[in-house]
Amino acid sequence: MKILSVNAGSSSLKFTLIDMPAQVTIASGLFEKIGISDSFYTIKYNGEKIRKEVALPDHAAAVKELMRELIDLKIISSFAEIEGVGHRLVHGGPDFTETVILNDEVIAKLEENIDLAPLHNPGSITGMKAFMSVLPNVVQTVVFDTAFHSTMEKTEYLYPVPYEWYEKYKVRKYGFHGTSHRFINKTISEYLKRDDLKIISCHIGNGGSVTAIDSGRVVDTSMGFTPLAGIMMGTRSGDIDASILEYVSKKTGESLSELTNDLNKKSGLLGISGISSDSRDVEAAAKEGNERAILAQKMYASKIANYIAMYNNLLGGADVICLTAGVGENSSHMREMIIERIASLGVKIDPAKNDFRGEFRLITASDSTIPVYVVPTNEELMIAIDTMELALKNK
Ligand code: AMP
8 A cells, every 4th residue: 555654844845655564665755945936846756856846835736746746657546546644743742642543623633732833833734734635535644753752751751840831831841753763662672572672762863862762662752842952963952051041132132032043043063063063064074173073073972972871770771772863874973972972881882883874783892781773764654654554444
């Protein structure tokens, strides 16, 4: 069966068409600048890539264009071949603890909680509505980035702030990247043939989060009420002292939302290095001796290592550490820097085993106390797996 895995933003729509249960990607692509001028799309299939500029006044226009292309390119012969559409949603709020079938009731609930994720959710909801109107008879699902983290206990998900903030305004840790961490949990548990593993899953890409998992249940995760918290990221600060905001605001006259934007978009690797949010650029500058790039890399590695050490304690000793996403899968140098910083736990890298990119591999020495694996993530596949399961149940 063919399943579409969809990730819609406010002006973009990314899709992957996957043949299930074979788990083979048939086509993928991206519609950009929807609702803005100069919109265009790219579609990759059969080793080819097409790019077209076309007016896309709204998400529904993009969905119609996508379906037309799938037919024209003979990727499908009729709409009926699409047996499920899975939508990624960043924030499910406190109500959604697993993937659900999309319907009007779900949309209403998501809209109720839209102020929890004003930057991310509106675009995704628009995408869902567009698919519902173009493919009204196809089973559609919503896969939440927050859902996997819903097993956290209050001791972990509450902030030590006035309790009414939680009761009245739903202020708590939600956690993100849940679909990726769930995929890592599934992949490593199947590989090691155990369902009782204590896993520290490190999703290190442009965004980044570390998650402590015990027997398939999330115990704690580094992102918080929003994806701003936790480790240092490409452009996000991660954890900081909240009083900095008032102090800097008084100095610069910037508003709270401007400063929050600085923390989201101008901090992290970019803020410290002053060069780029892309770890490849920072790595290249560090190699040439740029001091701020070297500093940025050291800080980046330390923050991740500190979370790993903290979660090792929380889990009462981890069985396995997994590194994933753009940096975790591809940067052997950053992997080495992180593992050097958890030497006190007895974790030892094997440099010969670490010299590769983008594959599932063990990178630690045989006498390392905790094995470290690089596990390529695949959120689109996880979405397709959930959607296939729900589509089959609803047949
Ligand atoms: P993601 O958000 O998972 O797509 O990850 C994006 C990040 O992965 C960017 O910071 C990239 O610089 C980083 N990345 C991708 N490939 C490499 C590579 N070969 N070496 C170092 N970092 C990489």
